[in-house]
Amino acid sequence: MDTTRVSSTAFDGTPQAPAHARKFVRQVLGEWRLSHLTEDAILLTSELVTNAVVHAGTGVELTCRLDVGATPARLEIEVDDHHPARAIPPAAGLPSGEAASGRGLALAGMLADAWGVTYTQRAKRVWVRMEIGDGYEPHEPAAQAPGAPSAVPLETLRVGVLVADLDGVVESWNSEAERLLGWRADDVVGRSLKDVVAWQGHGPYALSLIDTLALCRWRGxxxxxxxxGGLVPVYVSQLRTHGHTGERRSIWMVVPAEHRTVLMPPAAPMRGEAGRRIKELLDRDMPFAELLETVARIVHVSSGGDAAYVLLPAEGGDRFGVAAGAGGTAGLVGALPSGMFGPERRTPVLSDDLLAGDVELADRLKARSMACAPLLAGDEVIGYLVATAAGPGRFDRDLTLSLEHVAAQVSAPVQRARLAEQDRAHRGRLSFLAEAGELLAGVQDEELIAALTAQLVVPKIATWAAVYLTDLTGMTRLAHVWHSDERNNAELRASLPAIPRTALDEDSWPIGEENVLAFPLLTQGRSYGTLVIGRSEPTLPLELADLLSDLCRLVSLNLHTAMLYARQATTSRVLQRSLLPMRVAPVPGLESAVVYEPAEEGADVGGDFYDLFTVGDHWCFALGDVCGSGPEAAAVTGLARHAVRLLAKEHYTVADILDRLNNALLEEGDEGRFLSLLYGELTPLPQGGALCTIASAGHPPPLRLRPDGEVSAMATPQLLLGIEAGARFHVETFELAPEEVLLCVTDGVTERRNGDRLLDDDDGLAALLSGCTGLSAHGVAERVRHAVETFAPEPSQDDVALLVIRAAAALPRDAG
Structure with a gap:
């Protein structure tokens, strides 16, 4: 009696073939009352048909074969294509030995009891075999097999063991095999196994004896x-193994058919449940990233789609992002729109056309068809399994049921690994950001920040990185590039746009084979540039995306500070140009030199100022010191310098200039902002030198150096400017003879401190100047500056300004 049942169909080799195949298998297995195998069978069918469509591209023939007469009963699914030259690609990511026959259909190795490939001249057939076990419910009660174990005496049990190579040549034959079959070892060793086995498979596509010997394990x-000459019904359990020299061998254990239960696997009601072997695979100890990638591959091959994703909660838990992907997932990163993915959605979703319902999601996934199922841990949605396809209408309801089933199997191991990974990632994230913060802290150079950012990312996160900076005017430029192989830096820079003309996103970077992603450098609602990275991996895990976002915020804050510092430095330079003369006016018969050093680090102007300019036939000079330093003092400096120039050009006398400047400072009403000022006028004399008219408003008096080394103070200090209204100032006049030097300084020179001692204690400045006889004005200025700098080991805390004027020798008169 033939107990084999067969149902076949055929499809065109189109992307819709896996969906049609799933529907056909579900219908057939429902008719055959094999509902407990349906989900496993559908997953296997999806993989076989998808493999045929992708790698062969021809029409597909699908056959389901049920053999209830075999022990145990079994279901076979066969898929034929018409491109035998296209071999099955090697398995990726499966443990050694997981795929039967060494070829690589991932789910076949996990779900089927056996699988294989048969090639002919015109076709290639891929098949899988599933043992039905105890879940089969036939239309009619099955008759008890003849010779049930309970009725067979144990004394008749014989367990023969024989070994054959993969060509079927017998190499070993034990004594129990001799008692069971009558052949002595000498009779069969060296002969073909075909001589002693009456091999006959079930159905037109059954395996040959040689094909069976190539299987890792077989029972039947x-x-x-x-x-x-008689035929003995037996039950065989085969195991393929390796010998000491590496050759493969097949070991057969043979018992009389009535003792089949000795070698049959024990009854296991769970054996036929869908997804059991997937769960076994995922329960193995593997890194979290590898676990998610394995789940993504399972979803990809079982759906027949273009891509598959595992989504996990983004930061905050109310949005979900890509944690792993398979297929056409390159470049996808970050959280997805929450329309179809949210913590409240607990049922599978099928969309025939995303463009009709969620355009943003369709654009992010580069897909129109989508099927997804939630990953549930208790009542909590911890993620989603998602399958997508570029065209509309690619999936059916059967696929969502399969995804739901797979999700039920993988949720527990994913949740366990996710919680452990979150703890590890949190510690690593804090460590990375702390390292980055420490490295970037206090850096005020934009270019250095860009270089450090790229080197923080490469090679820990990316193969290469580029940093674009946007200045305060909105101009963007390529600031720095860094490749894991430094030899590629020049080539990488040449391949990147120096000034991007389009938005900085992943569509703008057709560079090499890496997947390119861009992260904006944003803070306080303003863009400071973009971090662009290249990765060889197809997707960026969500935790890395969050880490890069945090890094970009940290970098943006440092860029914000650096750009503000640069702007302040620029402002100071501009202010200096307005507060200090661009050049010192040349004076016929006189030589001048100036030293100006603000005390505040990085500042260009402070509370001290100087000026030397011409008015008519005489020259005016000024040296002032505002109480305090920095930008606040600089504001008073600007008022004083420009007021002195304006009043001098209006031909006010030296005393009147001090009177009016005093009133102007009092009118400003800035209490505590006092000004010491030394102001004078130089009128050249016919015999050489100059007549000097001078007044000192609370300023250190100028010192005159004679050629013989004598030093004397040349003005009497008077009241500071800005203290008393109506104060009157008087002037003093003297001649600066040829070869004489006039030194004017601020208190940053006289009060330079080293411990409790000042530079001008005991007339220290006069002593210093007396040693400068014979020096030029520049020589005297440098000698004094160096003395101020080296007077104490620590830097000066006050602004320093000094003006040196030296009278030249008299010019000879023209003869006649």
């Missing part, structure tokens, strides 16, 4: 020839 009924 057979008939073997007795030496007396």
């Amino acid at each position: 009924e057979a008939r073997m020839r007795h030496r007396d």
